[in-house]
Amino acid sequence: MAARILIVDDASFMRMMIKDILTKNGYDVVGEAHDGEQAVEKYKELSPDLVTMDITMPEKDGIAALKDIRAIDPNAKVIMCSAMGQQAMVIDAIQAGAKDFIVKPFQADRVIDAIQKTLGA
Template sequence: MARILIVDDAKFMRTMLRSILEKANHEIVGEGENGKDAVKLYAETNPDLTIMDITMPEMSGVEAMKEIRREFSDAKIIMCSAMGQQKLVVEAIEAGAKDFIVKPFNESGVLEAIKRIH
């Protein structure tokens, strides 16, 4: 079981992830809707793992991840991307993302990614 922070600007995506993760007995320690939320919530909750969207308003997932990893170098972050965002995914991996999952999510893909890095 992992303590997980979910950050996505789409509420239905957060709800879908929460449902998948709680069914697998993971604890959701927080939910945010942009990169600024991610940075603040990460510091407050110190999760085992963060699942974060790449493209969000105010601050992108990649920018937020860079900021989080400056202070918490061991942060484990899985990025979420839509199809066709390979360039952003490469940038995210180079910036320190541990893995990525592609939307629309499927339960086994999400849980496999968590298993690989947790």
């Protein structure tokens, strides 16, 4: 069965890009969210196998949303995405429980590699 993935990014074209990569590689995109608040709600509603989460978003950023999701489900698998490959943000995300980190612009093979590793495929 295909892994069920929730995509979280405030930019619709970024969600579209990652959705395209995922669906072409046989993953099931079960939902999309445009900010951290919506990400937490969708996670509760959909119980996806994995979440791709942008760090910089309005309302609630990706790290705050990651912490909320991990409070609901300590086993949640979340991969952070950001255009800012800053060391401090990567460390914050990993400490908050992120499983991996993908830098934008997305490279399809890197995205798939991170997802396969995180899902233990």
